[in-house]
Amino acid sequence: MGNLLKMTKDTIILGIEGTAWNLSAALVDERKIISEYEKPYLPKEGGIHPRDAAQSHASNIKEVISKTIKKAEIDLDEIKGVAFSIGPGMGPCLRTVATASRALSLLLKVPLLGVNHCVAHIEFGRWLTGAKNPLVLYVSGANSQVIAYRDKKYRIYGETLDIGVGNAIDKFSRFFGLKHPGGPKVEELAKRGKEYVRLPYVVKGMDFSFSGLVTAATSKSKENSLEDLSFSFQENAFSMLTEVTERALSYARRDELLLVGGVGANLRLREMLETICEEREVKFFVPDRRYVGDNGAMIAYTGLLMLKNGMVTPIERSSVKPNFRPDEVEIPWF
Amino acid sequence: MVLIRGAEATIYLDKNLGEVIKKRLPKRYRVKTLDDAIVEERTKTEAKIISDARRAGVPTPIILDLKDDEIKMEFIKGETLRDMVDEQMMEKAGEIVGKLHRGKIAHGDLTTSNMIYSSEDRIYLIDFGLSRYDTETEARGVDIHVLFQMLKSTYNDHEELKNSFIKGYKKNFGEDEANSVLKRVEEIERRGRYK
Numbered sequence: 001m002g003n004l005l006k007m008t009k010d011t012i013i014l015g016i017e018g019t020a021w022n023l024s025a026a027l028v029d030e031r032k033i034i035s036e037y038e039k040p041y042l043p044k045e046g047g048i049h050p051r052d053a054a055q056s057h058a059s060n061i062k063e064v065i066s067k068t069i070k071k072a073e074i075d076l077d078e079i080k081g082v083a084f085s086i087g088p089g090m091g092p093c094l095r096t097v098a099t100a101s102r103a104l105s106l107l108l109k110v111p112l113l114g115v116n117h118c119v120a121h122i123e124f125g126r127w128l129t130g131a132k133n134p135l136v137l138y139v140s141g142a143n144s145q146v147i148a149y150r151d152k153k154y155r156i157y158g159e160t161l162d163i164g165v166g167n168a169i170d171k172f173s174r175f176f177g178l179k180h181p182g183g184p185k186v187e188e189l190a191k192r193g194k195e196y197v198r199l200p201y202v203v204k205g206m207d208f209s210f211s212g213l214v215t216a217a218t219s220k221s222k223e224n225s226l227e228d229l230s231f232s233f234q235e236n237a238f239s240m241l242t243e244v245t246e247r248a249l250s251y252a253r254r255d256e257l258l259l260v261g262g263v264g265a266n267l268r269l270r271e272m273l274e275t276i277c278e279e280r281e282v283k284f285f286v287p288d289r290r291y292v293g294d295n296g297a298m299i300a301y302t303g304l305l306m307l308k309n310g311m312v313t314p315i316e317r318s319s320v321k322p323n324f325r326p327d328e329v330e331i332p333w334f
Numbered sequence: 335m336v337l338i339r340g341a342e343a344t345i346y347l348d349k350n351l352g353e354v355i356k357k358r359l360p361k362r363y364r365v366k367t368l369d370d371a372i373v374e375e376r377t378k379t380e381a382k383i384i385s386d387a388r389r390a391g392v393p394t395p396i397i398l399d400l401k402d403d404e405i406k407m408e409f410i411k412g413e414t415l416r417d418m419v420d421e422q423m424m425e426k427a428g429e430i431v432g433k434l435h436r437g438k439i440a441h442g443d444l445t446t447s448n449m450i451y452s453s454e455d456r457i458y459l460i461d462f463g464l465s466r467y468d469t470e471t472e473a474r475g476v477d478i479h480v481l482f483q484m485l486k487s488t489y490n491d492h493e494e495l496k497n498s499f500i501k502g503y504k505k506n507f508g509e510d511e512a513n514s515v516l517k518r519v520e521e522i523e524r525r526g527r528y529k
Contacts, residue, residue: 088527148487155487160526161476196367203464205443205480207526239364246341251447272363279362323527327486 012074013081013307014104015300016065018097019089019117020141021048021180023057025068026296027079028304033297035071039064043180047170048141054092061100068296079108083303086114086313087324088143094320102315113303114313117294118143118326119154121260123305124298129285134256137245137273139263140293141166144241146206146248147326149334154326157248158206165237166263168210172233175218176226186230187266193231197224201236206248208240234268242272249282259286262293305333342376342463347409354395356380357404358463373403380462381405383439390437392430393458410460412452419446419489421498426457428502431477434459435507435515440473441465444481446488475518478503482519 010029017024024038041056043049069076084101087094098114105112122136136147136154144165146158163171166183173182197220200212217233224232249257257277263269264286277284286292306312309332337347337354346355358373360366381400384407388394399406415423427449434441441448442464450458466473481499485492504512 150487151490156483157487158483161479161522162525196365198368198371201368201372204476205445205464205484207476207480207483235365235368239361239368242363243341243361250341251445275363325527 011080011304011307012072012078013083013113013300013304014065014068014079015083015115015296015298015303016061016097016101017085017117017120017294017296017299018057018061018093019085019087019294020093021053022294023060023064023097024294024296025064026300027068027072027074028297028300030304033300034074035068036295036297037064037067037071038296045179047174047180048090050090050092053090054096057093057096061096065100065104076108079110081105081111081113081303081307081312082108083113083115083299083306085117085120085299086318087321088117089320089322091320091322094322098318098320102318105315111307111312112315112318113306113311114318115299115302115306116324116326116329117299118145118147118324119329119331120298120302122147122154122258122326123302124291124295125258125260125285125287127301128287128291129258131256131258131283131285133254134258134285135245135249135252135254136258136260137241137264138261139165139241139259139269140261141170141263143261144208144210144263145326146244148248148252148254149331150252152330152332152334154329154331156325156327157252158208158244161202161204161207161209162211163214165210165241166261168214168237169233169263171214172217172230176221181262183263183266186234187268189227189230190234190268191231192227193225193229195224195228195231196235197228197232199232199236201240203240203243206244206251208244210237210240213237234266238266238269238272241269242276245273246276246280249276249280255281256283256285259284260292264292265289309333342461349409352409353398353406354409355404355406359403376463377401377403377405379465383462383465383467387434387437387439387459387462390439391433392437393452393456394462395458395460410450410452410458412450412458415446415449415451415457416488418451419495421494423449423451423457424495424498425502428499428504429506430457430459430502431481431499432503432506432512435474435477438467438469439465440468440477442477442480444477445484471515471518472522474515475522478515479519479522
């Protein structure tokens with residue numbers, strides 16, 4: 001935050017997040033989160049349908065934005081920029097949020113800021129926790145990556161070879177008829193698991209894969225209790241993530257670890273990561289539970305950094321980027 | 335004397351004998367049943383594959399002794415490629431990995447930290463803890479994807495290093511076979527990305 005302290009007057013940015021199931025807005029300035037409001041899309045059954053989610057976002061976005069502004073008790077002309085998640089994410093959801101953001105930026109006559117969702121998790125996490133130059137484990141539904149900063153960019157050291165760990169947990173829980181989101185339910189069931197069932201454990205260097213684990217765990221549903229399978233599933237998935245994290249810490253020579261992304265709320269995963277951090281004398285950072293997952297404040301804060309560095313997004317170049325990678329973004333403020 | 339306290343194992347060096355011992359310590363974060371199985375499997379497979387790789391013409395340390403959780407092997411004097419890699423070395427590395435794949439082995443953790451430039455001007459491949467016998471294009475593709483990803487994250491001149499590697503790889507693995515593996519690498523890169 002060093003370069004921001006030079007500013008005399010606070011700059012307020014509105015941020016809107018809606019890459020997947022959570023639609024959330026926030027107002028942020030250099031010092032604090034001013035206000036937030038969210039309206040998550042919860043599928044009635046099964047998983048997230050991108051078009052249903054987008055429709056839900058479209059019907060709620062007006063309310064989410066106006067409540068965020070109302071809660072802040074500020075005048076509209078105090079907002080100096082409109083930030084939104086430009087990607088990665090589900091196309092229909094991204095487009096809904098982008099359309100609203102463009103309109104708002106024109107209406108308020110302030111710059112539009114297209115934020116990389118993954119970079120936002122990292123920057124927001126650093127801001128909240130004070131981590132300086134950490135190795136980052138980013139684990140959410142669709143994304144699972146091991147990242148660290150080097151020479152103006154966040155570089156990807158390792159990642160999933162197939163699906164994100166959150167999606168793996170969702171597939172597992174859907175098979176057993178658990179409602180979305182499955183993560184917290186699997187975490188609870190796992191606590192009551194007694195017997196460990198051997199399941200596939202796939203690590204390739206700093207990469208990893210989960211689809212074989214899902215297939216094996218669901219195919220053993222007749223011989224084993226759901227509690228034991230939940231326990232064993234979590235143990236394998238999180239041990240794999242912990243192993244690659246430890247390898248990457250050693251490889252990238254870092255003494256800080258930052259955990260971000262929705263799956264970061266899982267206490268068993270945190271416990272495993274704390275164990276390796278203790279052993280390696282690495283400082284472990286994780287944002288407050290409510291901020292590990294997707295939220296508007298992380299978009300607003302990263303938008304603020306971008307605005308300070310002149311990285312505005314002209315409307316004609318504000319098309320969404322469903323496959324946007326963190327290493328495509330220049331990071332001049334690091 | 336502890337030479338390296340790695341993520342996977344601790345390496346002890348006996349300079350007088352010119353031997354190292356690679357000992358896998360239990361991982362406290364893993365449940366015991368899983369950890370015991372992983373340690374035993376990896377130690378056994380690693381020792382066997384190091385020997386087989388050498389038979390396939392890949393420079394690797396000579397195995398001297400094997401226990402459940404440790405391997406005693408020859409000490410390779412030299413430095414890892416990590417901080418000194420150049421295009422010439424990467425081409426050589428490509429030749430070696432070509433031989434390895436021809437020898438039906440996938441390394442599983444190809445990085446410049448797992449390649450030692452020895453004092454007699456040879457590149458040794460080490461750390462076979464994640465290796466296995468696999469002749470599928472997929473396994474070979476993942477092997478090379480892991481290396482390319484690591485080059486990209488670590489070096490600004492990763493494109494040049496990658497091309498040098500490919501040159502060496504084709505030399506020993508064959509143009510057609512290498513091309514089908516490289517095509518798979520592109521597929522693998524796309525697969526893990528946001529869907």
